[in-house]
Amino acid sequence: MEQDEEIPELVEAPLEAPGTTGDDGDSRVPLTILTGYLGAGKTTLLNYILTENHGRRIAVIMNEFADTADIESRTINVSSDTGLTEEVLELANGCLCCSVKDSGAAAIEKLMRKKGKFDYILLETTGVADPGPIAAMFWQNEELASDIYLDGVVCVIDSVFGARQLEERREGWINEGLRQLACADVVLVNKTDLATPSQLASLDALIAEINPTVPRFSTQMGMVNLDQILGLRAYERFSMIPTAFVSTDAPCDDDHDHDPSHSHPHPSGHLDDVSSCVLALPSLTVDQLSRLDEFIRSLLWDNVLLRADASELTADFEILRCKGLFASDGKPFVLQGVRNIYDINAVQGDDMTVPNGKIAFIGRGLGDGHVLIECLQRYLNIISS
Ligand SMILES: Nc1nc2c(ncn2[C@@H]2O[C@H](COP(=O)(O)OP(=O)(O)OP(=O)(O)O)[C@@H](O)[C@H]2O)c(=O)[nH]1
Numbered sequence: 001m002e003q004d005e006e007i008p009e010l011v012e013a014p015l016e017a018p019g020t021t022g023d024d025g026d027s028r029v030p031l032t033i034l035t036g037y038l039g040a041g042k043t044t045l046l047n048y049i050l051t052e053n054h055g056r057r058i059a060v061i062m063n064e065f066a067d068t069a070d071i072e073s074r075t076i077n078v079s080s081d082t083g084l085t086e087e088v089l090e091l092a093n094g095c096l097c098c099s100v101k102d103s104g105a106a107a108i109e110k111l112m113r114k115k116g117k118f119d120y121i122l123l124e125t126t127g128v129a130d131p132g133p134i135a136a137m138f139w140q141n142e143e144l145a146s147d148i149y150l151d152g153v154v155c156v157i158d159s160v161f162g163a164r165q166l167e168e169r170r171e172g173w174i175n176e177g178l179r180q181l182a183c184a185d186v187v188l189v190n191k192t193d194l195a196t197p198s199q200l201a202s203l204d205a206l207i208a209e210i211n212p213t214v215p216r217f218s219t220q221m222g223m224v225n226l227d228q229i230l231g232l233r234a235y236e237r238f239s240m241i242p243t244a245f246v247s248t249d250a251p252c253d254d255d256h257d258h259d260p261s262h263s264h265p266h267p268s269g270h271l272d273d274v275s276s277c278v279l280a281l282p283s284l285t286v287d288q289l290s291r292l293d294e295f296i297r298s299l300l301w302d303n304v305l306l307r308a309d310a311s312e313l314t315a316d317f318e319i320l321r322c323k324g325l326f327a328s329d330g331k332p333f334v335l336q337g338v339r340n341i342y343d344i345n346a347v348q349g350d351d352m353t354v355p356n357g358k359i360a361f362i363g364r365g366l367g368d369g370h371v372l373i374e375c376l377q378r379y380l381n382i383i384s385s
């Protein structure tokens, strides 16, 4: 970790910032998460963004490991317009997501009081962070919802070491690089100056295998057209299809591995049949929670819908992404899924309530999602069979 890494300063914008208090009257500040493995080039990208003439006034939150062995010493530094670290937040239990919720939310609230001084927030995670819970926390945070919204997750991948990092697998464990890629709304394949063409080609194939719909751009020193990574509105209130799926720059994913159980014609290039559906969830019992896990696993891994009578229905659609926040047994849970990688985790920290639990699915060929929704409702016994 670069201990002497400079915390970037706010960049004063002489012009009215684009896309913030825009035509839609939305005065909320977008937040973009920068993720990527250790040393991939996140800070380099951050500095590039801050020095580009983009007309946005940007605040930066850095979440880094201190250079000690002390696992308690993760901090979030919020850099202010003075350029000095204003908040150093000790994360008591080493869990970023609850710290973002607890003390981090306070930092952001404080930051928000300076609203008018900035109109964009960038959060650089540590190289070993799973951005999933962080993203979930921001897109679901009711208290912050009127002030900020999660715009998207940008994942920087080292073009020389990225493939090795992604391929490092252990039974029953999804490595951080994979989690970061799975969460990504856009990928920057960085340090292309150091990689051979064959390294680039195999890395690209690997990325496409894991997250086939994510737009990816080659960069050196993080230099990218900022319109490709900022202002994506990828998580917009579940209602929008992530930009990744509608970007004209999205690579054609025709040639990714097909699950043989997919019987539907693959409409690659025709993105108009990507749709989403949302199911409101009551607080789940422990049994319902495990049935939800079974249902999601069967859907994402075997492409089948489980029925209440234990029979299976082949899904004639493909889930690209699912996400959810709901309560079970008095605790909040987050579902994060990208393609067939998913996780259902209890959110650490017990002060969080989930008044309106919901799960959203984004998929190809999903239609209005009523088949999926009804199956799930019946399987969880929310509606009777
Ligand atoms: N050759 C080359 N070096 C780069 C490129 N991008 C970043 N670097 C260098 O790679 C090193 C790591 O870059 P950082 O931006 O600090 O990486 P990071 O992801 O922020 O690292 P951590 O915060 O430690 O996880 C630095 O020495 C950068 O100057 C690039 O495109 N080409």
Ligand SMILES: [Zn+2]
Binding pocket: 042, 043, 044, 124
């Ligand atoms: Zn860094």
